Amino acid sequence: PTKVRTICCIGAGYVGGPTCSVIALKCPHIKVIIVDVNPDRINAWNSDDLPVFEPGLDEIVKQCRGKNLFFSTDIDEAIRQSELVFVSVNTPTKTSGMGKGFAADLHYVEASTRRIASVATSSKIIVEKSTVPCRTAASMRTILDANSNSVDEDGSPISFQILSNPEFLAEGTAIRDLLNPDRVLIGSLDTKEGKMAAGALREIYENWVDGSKIYETGLWSSELSKLAANALLAQRISSINSLSAICEATGADVDEVAHACGLDKRIGDRFLKASVGFGGSCFQKDILNLVYLSESLGLKEVADYWQQVITMNEYSKSRFAKKVVQTLFNTITMKKVAVLGFAFKKDTGDTRESAAITLCRYFRQERALISIYDPKVSNNQIYLDMTEPGVIDDGAAVRSQVAICDNAEDACRDAEAVVICTEWDEFRQLDWQRIYGRMKKPAFVFDGRGITDANKLRSLGFRVHTVGKGPQIMDPIWA
Numbered sequence: 001p002t003k004v005r006t007i008c009c010i011g012a013g014y015v016g017g018p019t020c021s022v023i024a025l026k027c028p029h030i031k032v033i034i035v036d037v038n039p040d041r042i043n044a045w046n047s048d049d050l051p052v053f054e055p056g057l058d059e060i061v062k063q064c065r066g067k068n069l070f071f072s073t074d075i076d077e078a079i080r081q082s083e084l085v086f087v088s089v090n091t092p093t094k095t096s097g098m099g100k101g102f103a104a105d106l107h108y109v110e111a112s113t114r115r116i117a118s119v120a121t122s123s124k125i126i127v128e129k130s131t132v133p134c135r136t137a138a139s140m141r142t143i144l145d146a147n148s149n150s151v152d153e154d155g156s157p158i159s160f161q162i163l164s165n166p167e168f169l170a171e172g173t174a175i176r177d178l179l180n181p182d183r184v185l186i187g188s189l190d191t192k193e194g195k196m197a198a199g200a201l202r203e204i205y206e207n208w209v210d211g212s213k214i215y216e217t218g219l220w221s222s223e224l225s226k227l228a229a230n231a232l233l234a235q236r237i238s239s240i241n242s243l244s245a246i247c248e249a250t251g252a253d254v255d256e257v258a259h260a261c262g263l264d265k266r267i268g269d270r271f272l273k274a275s276v277g278f279g280g281s282c283f284q285k286d287i288l289n290l291v292y293l294s295e296s297l298g299l300k301e302v303a304d305y306w307q308q309v310i311t312m313n314e315y316s317k318s319r320f321a322k323k324v325v326q327t328l329f330n331t332i333t334m335k336k337v338a339v340l341g342f343a344f345k346k347d348t349g350d351t352r353e354s355a356a357i358t359l360c361r362y363f364r365q366e367r368a369l370i371s372i373y374d375p376k377v378s379n380n381q382i383y384l385d386m387t388e389p390g391v392i393d394d395g396a397a398v399r400s401q402v403a404i405c406d407n408a409e410d411a412c413r414d415a416e417a418v419v420i421c422t423e424w425d426e427f428r429q430l431d432w433q434r435i436y437g438r439m440k441k442p443a444f445v446f447d448g449r450g451i452t453d454a455n456k457l458r459s460l461g462f463r464v465h466t467v468g469k470g471p472q473i474m475d476p477i478w479a
């Protein structure tokens, strides 16, 4: 069996960085080299200001970097040195061509595979860490077999084993999830070599994960399980959000409904929090991928079923945005709207598919003046996310309409409404009395994450809307 002494990870992103840092921490006997084509990213990983914010990550990187953990742009050398290569590159939704808007863009995975094939001078285990459509491993194998040197430096034949090892970490809790995963999934071919490769990867994880939590399956089950897990998680959010609309229309309270349902052990209480909608780089992308896969297989009803999870999420965001406009007397033109939180969830600086982006776009179209505060997202990132691609001079227009503030209180000053988009802990402890004193009246709060004490805010004078909480006094018909 392969003894893994050196690991290379292609892709130093939100997954590759934390995942392989934890491997370095838990396997001091293994050298881990994380590589990327983007030199800025690698420089940041080698600096004091890491490109990814995750609680606990800084300490681990600082402890291991330069000892058995390295960040480099020399991809070829890292591949050559390694017995095992993780492919952890991005797999975004395609924006053009066949499957546009649904299928995963696999060209980064393919480029990495071709690179491995062309530079490898010894046998290797290749591990799909990226989330990929079912049967991607078969394409990787074809590329590897057709492009590799057939013999190593000693004249022995080179072979590649491909494993699927999808990552289940959640951003914001990545380190906790990696240190103590619910499960580690390893998919391999059901051959002697495939099983041996899976064994080598298992051995790495067993340095800190109990063997009973490592689940070995076939390649295709493993690839599909990642898409399925994300689809099932997102489906719970869309389900509770659909019910939140009924709650608002009837006077039921979605937190009570979620709690009552979650007490049933078959349902469980996790992932049943109503909100403005889900975001993040994965849920939408992976479900669209599943929809595309279903359609390609001629399974139209299956595709329609999962598509509805996305449709409901879009509806949640637009319903919330409409609520803001309607409540502010049907116009927010030239009104100041404070947006608290821009990341797609707390404890991350990641804004990919963040609900805040969709909401701010709606507000921009209504010509509101938007002031944004987020504790972790950079100003540049916010401006980038707010600029419509392809619209001439939109950058300047964004800057005249969107202000970015250093703290929540500044963002709320002189605003007509506060819109909470991210559940950052610090927003639970705001001095609402002071904020109220400095806002225009009537002062509105739209809590898209259900983190404020609405009754307390109302006692201070605010008019409050929380997702999924019955008809509220601020609604014009009830006022």
Ligand code: NAI
Pocket (backbone or CB within 6 Å): 010, 011, 012, 013, 014, 015, 016, 035, 036, 037, 038, 041, 075, 088, 089, 090, 091, 108, 111, 112, 129, 130, 131, 132, 167, 168, 169, 170, 171, 281, 282
């Ligand atoms: P990312 O965009 O943060 O990182 C990917 C990195 O790969 C980038 O830095 C890019 O420069 C690099 N890259 C692309 N092509 C390359 C090449 N040919 N050679 C070297 N480097 C290359 O993406 P992220 O979020 O880390 O996701 C990676 C994969 O993991 C995706 O398939 C995603 O679906 C999956 N995933 C993501 C999770 C998340 O929470 N972000 C969780 C679980 C899985």
